[in-house]
Amino acid sequence: MSTEARTRRESARRRRSRAFVGAFVAIIAVLGAIGLAGSAVTTAQGPRVTHVSVDPDAAVSSPGSRMILTTTQSLAEVAPAQVTVTPATDFTVDTSGRSVGIRFAQPLWDDTDYTVSIDGLSGVGGGASASVRESFSTPLLHSFLLQRGSVDGDTIFRTDLVGDAAVPVYTNAHIEDFRATAGHLVIATLDDHGRSHLIVTDLAGTGERELPLPGEGTVTNLQSADRGNLVGYTFTDANVGSAGAREATLFTASLDAAQRDADPVPVERDGGESRVDDWRFVPGTDSILMLTYDGALTLVSPPTVGGAGAAPVALGNAVAIDGIARGSTTAVIERVDGPVAIDLATAQETPLPATDPALGQVNATTPLVGGDTLRVLAVIDGFTVTSTTVNVVDVTGAARPVFSVDPADVLIQTCVSPSGRYVAFLIAPDAVSNPYDGYQLPLPDRVQTHVVALTDGAEVVALDGFAISWCQTPPRG
Secondary structure (H helix, E strand, O other): OOHHHHHHHHHHHHHHHHHHHHHHHHHHHHHHHHHHHHHHHHHHHOOOEEEEEEOHHHHHHOOOOEEEEEEOOOEOOOOHHHEEEEOOOOEEEEEEOOEEEEEEOOOOOOOOEEEEEEEEEEEOOEEEEEEEEEEEEOOOOEEEEEEEEEOOEEEEEEEEOOOOOOEEEEEEOOEEEEEEOOOOEEEEEEOOOOOEEEEEEOOOOOOOEEEOOOOOEEEEEEEEOOOOOEEEEEEEEOOEOEOOOOOOEEEEEEOOHHHOOOOOEEEOOOOOOOOEEEEEEOOOOOOEEEEEOOOEEEEEOOOOOOOOOOOOEEEEEOOEEEEEOOOOOEEEEEEOOEEEEEEOOOOEEEEOOOOOHHHOEEEEEEEOOOOOEEEEEEEEEOOEEEEEEEEEEOOOOOEEEEEEEOOOOEEEEEEEOOOOOEEEEEEEOOHHHOOEOOOOOOOEOOOEEEEEEOOOOOEEEEEEOEOOOOOOOOOOO
16 A cells, blocks of 8 residues: 555544544533433422332331332431321331331321321432322231131131131131231140140241240240230149149240240249239330239340340239230239329329219220220129220220120120221120130130221121230130
8 A cells, every 4th residue: 555545544544533532522511411400400309209118018017117208319307397197197207318218106097098298308418399298008907816616626817807808827626815926827726635835827827837835834825026026925834733833934935937946935023923913015115014923013124045134123013904005105004092004114103084983883994095095884783784885085084985785795805906996895795695615715605806996986897706816915704
């Protein structure tokens, strides 16, 4: 190739290279301008929501569920006053990066449309603020219920609040009681020799396994904690009465599969009576309020495997534990001189206000969130109960009836739903002609669970069976 030709080719190559570089720089400049314009638009508009995360199923069954909103900008901290939840419910707020989380303190109402609004949402670097509004719907509420005495044995059913969609999930020849947690069914059974077993399944009744017990004996007063996959029960050795045998000893056990072979952990009161007459898990914690045979009321933190719990707190003497309000630390207990409310976080004690004597004498009390109580009031003429009503009683003693018990029936147990929207009343109809069965936890042959809305006392459904999964303790037949 001649020198002149090579020169022309190199000149053309240099021209193409300069043209490519110029075009590339122009493209970068355009993209940069677009990016700056987009950033300016975003800043001018304020943060916008790009993703919403919420689990409505968990929200109706467990406290502490969250709604997380992810936005286009890193956010300045959001204050609770900027947030409105409709219908109203207690919540907390946390801000992290481009996300803001709304944590609902209590389970939400079922079959309800919820809206979360945030005003004045702004980026951490300033700029325009924005208001966001996001909604979600909660599903129908489902629960579990136990029916005894079928042809196949005793069966736990999953049911809605309509009553026509019950599905059997677990059957055993002899089920004494059960508790439902967020992910498990814990079932107390009795074998042909009268010895207890604790069976754990998933919520579909599958994956059956057995929890180790302290020995051969009987399990009573089965309960579950709100957190920590923890259950507890009282245990009595089969040879009770013999030297060294345990009676009504409280144990806790983990449902975690990783600890499936771990021994249950005893809960004992140093220097005093440890046999337990009644007890409760404190909602939202793994602490335990226990009433021992000597009448001592004690708040304890159960020991961990290989460790020790916190120092116990003595709360005086009591006759009975009426209950602890769902989602709170307020317990109602019976002193010798009457019922009182105790804030277990501070040990502050408040007497319960009296109701109008014309409404009848108080037979049972169930605490509610906010200081109200449910009270069973019976009017008695001589030795005859003429009427029994269940009333919501406010902090002044004013009563509002929500349920009436037929004089021929007996009210056995009252259980409030996790959200506080409903209350379940366990009824033995026609008590005189309704004999008790032969179980360790005896109940009348025929029992019904009536579900009532607390807002207006309207009956939602009546279901055959007992131990609806809202109940934190077994019935006391």
